[in-house]
Amino acid sequence: MNALPCTIYVSFLGAVLALVAGMRSPGTARWVALLSALLAWGIALSAAVNFVPGPGLETIVNHPWIPSMGIRYHLAVDGISLTLIILTGIAATAGILFSWNIEERAGEFFALFLALIGGVYGVFLSADAFTLFVFYEIAIVPKYFLIAIWGSTNREYGAMKLVLYSFAGSALVLAGLLWAYAAAGAHSFGLHDLATAATHFSHSQQLGMFALVFLGFAVLAGMFPFHTWAPTGHVAAPTAASMLLAGVVMKLGAYGCLRVAMTIFPTGLAFWQPTIACLAIIGIIYAGLVALVQDDFKFVIGYSSVSHMGFVLLGLAAANAQAVSGAVLQMFSHGVVAGLLFAVVGRMVYERTHTRQLADLRAMPLHRLLPFAAAVFVVAGLASMGMPGFSGFPAELTILIGTWKTSPLWATFAAAGVLVAAAFTLRVIQVSFFGSASIADGRKAAPAHPLPPITLAEKAGALVLVASTVLIGLKPDLLLDWINPALQSPLFQAVLKGGKP
Amino acid sequence: MDAHPYAFLALFAAIAVAFPVILLSVAQLWFRFFQPAKPSADKGAAYECGVTPTGDSWIQFKAHYYLYAILFLIFDVELLFLLPFAVAFTGLSAGALATMLVFIFLLAEGLVWAWHRGHLEWK
Amino acid sequence: MNLDYAGLFHALRPETSLVVGALIILGLDLSIFRRHTPVERLNLALWIGALAVLAAAAHVWFAPEGPVFGGVLILDKLAMATRLGVLGLTLLTFGVASAAPAPRNPAEQVAIILFATTGFLLMAAAQQLLLAFLALELASLSLYVLAGFDKTRPESAEAALKYFLFGGMAAAFLLFGFSLIYGLTGSIELPQIAGQLFHVTLSPLLVVALVMVLVAFGFKAAAAPFHLWAPDVYEGAPTSSAALIASASKLAGFTLFARLFWREFGAVAGSVSSAHGEPGWLPAVAVIAAVSMLIGNFGALAQSNVRRLLAYSAIAHAGNLLLGVIAAGDAGPAPFYYYAATYGLATVGAFGVIAVAERAGPCQKITDLAGLHRRSPLLAGCLAVFVLSLAGIPPLAGFFGKFTVFSAALQMGGLAGPAGWLAMLAIALSALALYYYLVILKQALVAKPAPDAAPIAVPAIAKLALVLAAGLIVLFGVNPSLLLGLF
């Protein structure tokens, strides 16, 4: 168990090494990055193997950091964070495999990539609000450079917008946390201590603090109407970065909402619950409809991940054991699936055809040119539609059932959202891969030269992701057996009780 | 009655004022009636011992002297501290003496520095 | 009071070593080295100056605590910490100066930097109006000269004149305030004044005095609305001078500010912790802080010149520092000291990068930094550290500085009073500030270099100074207790 913090240190160390190696050759940097990502993932898996699910956080490291302010370097793990740590390992490894073709400033690319990953591991492991916040912000800044330097369309705008949104969100979080810390007598930033102190806060204080912290994290989770950074950012980002964005970084937001906002201020949750659920549902349906009419392949995926994150937020808002566990499952599922979708669009298709316009793509029979890509994309599409047998199915089903328990109305709307998701996914599959060349009305016809074949690295990355989505789709209990006990901890019990409307 | 002992001062003052006033007014009258003004270029020219002047008489003088002004100022102000020091000299402790010596040393050092930098030579 | 000259000399050893160092520099430069090239003379002067600063630091470290010379000076923890910080920043400024092209008379530059530092050291410990005024003037006069030191550029002289006029006005305000305070209390020793003011109420004359002193410090700290000189001076002055003005003088100035107002006017502080605070100087400072944050941040958004951008960000940071001074009443000086010291580190570093970049061409516009990552990866990396620290990104020191100041302000009564609202405003504006900091980094790290841009060679000393500054920022950010432990 005690090895888990090494995921953080390995990633940061790998970042430094990759930077140094990049000065010699891109190849070395790649291998360094891949090895450190694999090592971190391996550490996480080995920790998962002998992980004993139980209620409450299991402290790993806990020693004073800034004694004069009662700040401790406190790392702990429970089923929920372990789930997301595994997800991070998967996404990081796949992301590096899919950015194998990066030649320009490769060392810096992988250094920033691994720094981001290290920050993410840190957030999922922190049990102290200050520690969590520090890692959270460490994960923000690399995104700007990843997108602005290696991104594609309109990258500087997308990067700036994304980072400013995230930083504004984290400013809200900071404001809320500092307010709570001061109101609690400025003794400790430990999540547990804050939660205990928060029980003495006045009702209005709880509402205000919850609003600040939850909104701050929800911005990063892509909650409507603060989601607009997500599509532009995803589109602008290089493949690996958008895989991380959709796969892991948006989860940071959702995780923060759950781990910090909801557990510390359950009363606030009880008050804001309907608002959040309403926004979540709007997000699901609105983003789905927008995705239905996009012409840019990547925008479709971008909006789809906003829509899927809406399910996560809805599950959190429903705030009963089943919905929340479903939300966590959905975080995992969407992380894998979105990564897969972005990998196909950004790396397999765009890097070869150099277009993302659906109109152009429909003109070229991609299912014949890139059969592997087509197969993978179909799998990913089915998974994200929530087809049984893939991870999306148990996740969204659990969320819907759980939400029904809280409010049948919400569940109904969300179900409508599932249909929309199915619609735009099928459309994009059909148009992009199975459009026949006959409709080539003067558009960019099928490329004369055969497209370069799918590389080994891409195949490996795709297989990792497909395997995990299928595995969880067939056996969701693997994760649920970790998640559900974690929800028995006093903190979450408070949430689930306070969450009852 | 005997005059105030200082009355003659007032008398002198009155004469001292009156004398130039009278002369100037007489000159004014003379100028008014017998010598109307006939200005000309030669008359208006600056007097250069008979030589015809060249260039503008409003030339700029070099500002080098301002260094002297500054140095003088500094050493002038030094007096401000030296005087009380000299007055209270007999009653001063060794520490006060040392402090004062440091002060004088710093000033002297400044002078030496300016001297070596050649700020005292008129260029 | 019995005048203990031995104790005085003993306590003034740091200042003495600085002055002696300066004299040695001047003497050697006039006698032995007058035939050498300016670069050699500059390096020699810098080395001697560095030795003097190190000697001073050693003296500061081993100095005994307590009042000196009948309470004219007070050597407490704040004084010691500030003195160490100032000396460190001066060392880094030497590094910046070594990177900049050597001026016509380098020895004088280093000597004047040392004199300014002497002034800072005295400011850090002054506990008497007269000494405070003299220290402030020693520092300010030296800084005026430094601002105008580059005789080849008219901008430099112009910056010096503007700085001088504003600074002179500030000095006059300060003096008038002091004279009124002396008239009101009959003493110029801070403790006695505090004792006197403890009985009096807020009389009109006292209000005038407070306003005068406040205005003066507003000028010195470049807090809005008294900030007008800052952008011009940062733009026009030689880089090393700008670095010193932006870092060490800020630190010493804010220490003096806090000491003066809390030790002297503590009784008439008023309160900003509740919605209907009592009148006093705290509300006034709060207003100045808010205005500075707003003007600084929004002004910085409009800048295309990197130095002016740094100047406006300095105004914004001055606002945060004033917030720290406000909070110092309850939380002690540690938060704003940490903020000022780490801010100084980052600023000196940023100016150091600019100074090195200027060796390969002008570095005024932000676009002059374009493609820095190609021209010198080291510079680009260091600049990223400094700028991100200014922006307040963990794990860099700037983040924890903001964090501790804001939390200290929020502990003055939560959101019940102006202090809390001010902290919230500052947090919101720091999110805005990230934009213009990223604009700099976008040029340095993302943009392609101009076709004619040559690679930049970083001199060894400058490299050392920059890496040292960056390392310290990371170190203090990861382990803030290193600085907080000084208190």
Added chain:
Amino acid sequence: MIHATLHAYVALSAALFAIGLLGVLIRRNTLVVFMCLELMLVASTLGLVAFSRFNGTDDGNVFVFFILTVAAAEVAVGLAIIVALFRKRQTIQVDELNTLKH
């Protein structure tokens, strides 16, 4: 001899200060601005002397000594800067100093 009250002295010094400040703000010739700065210093000097007299303590008088010195040093530095600027720009009008954009 005349016995002026403390208020008279304070009023006078305040007036001098105000005049100096006004001059600094409205005059355009650097040298005049400069003199007005000195006037502001002198104003506070007068205040200090008066207070010292009426408080019966000597601190004010001592303060004045140092103020005079500082003023002299300020003159030195200020003149040097003005001369240096004049050599570059051939003007000492404040509103012509616009190399640095605002």
